Amino acid sequence: MNFRPRAKDEPEINLIPFIDVLLVILIFLMLTTTYSKFTELQLTLPVADAEQQRDHPKEVIVSVAADGRYAVNKTGVEGKTVDAVAQVLRAQATAGRDSVVIISADAMSPHQSVVTVMEAARRVGLTQITFATQSSASARAGNH
Secondary structure, rough: OOOOOOOOOOOOOOOHHHHHHHHHHHHHHHHHHHHHHHHHHOOOOOOOOHHHEEEEEEHHEEEEEOOEEEEEEEEEOOOHHHHHHHHHHHHHHOOOOEEEEEEEEEEOOHHHHHHHHHHHHHHHOOEEEEEEEOOHHHHHHHHO
């Protein structure tokens, strides 16, 4: 009988199979992501010129100057009251309630002037209101 203590073997973790499995997963993920681009829908979108699409008869452009004066479709408005603006809006809205009011206000115009145009449009029954702006690039070019 041999009662001597045996030499204990240290447990060893073999990393090579683990690395092999990770590489196989990595290759699988790389292949599936590149093939997913080929399964997307190939669309050819229609081309249109934005200026040609605009329906000018439905537009009513209201300009507001820095001092609070109004012009509807380049026609000056006598007075600064809501009723005066509403009367001109009613006459200029040739498409009726389908007309779109474009408020082109000066950056320094009073807030009340823009609210007056919005109130006049509401009284006439024009609910589609938008604001004309310019891009920051064209604004910088205009200031020089």
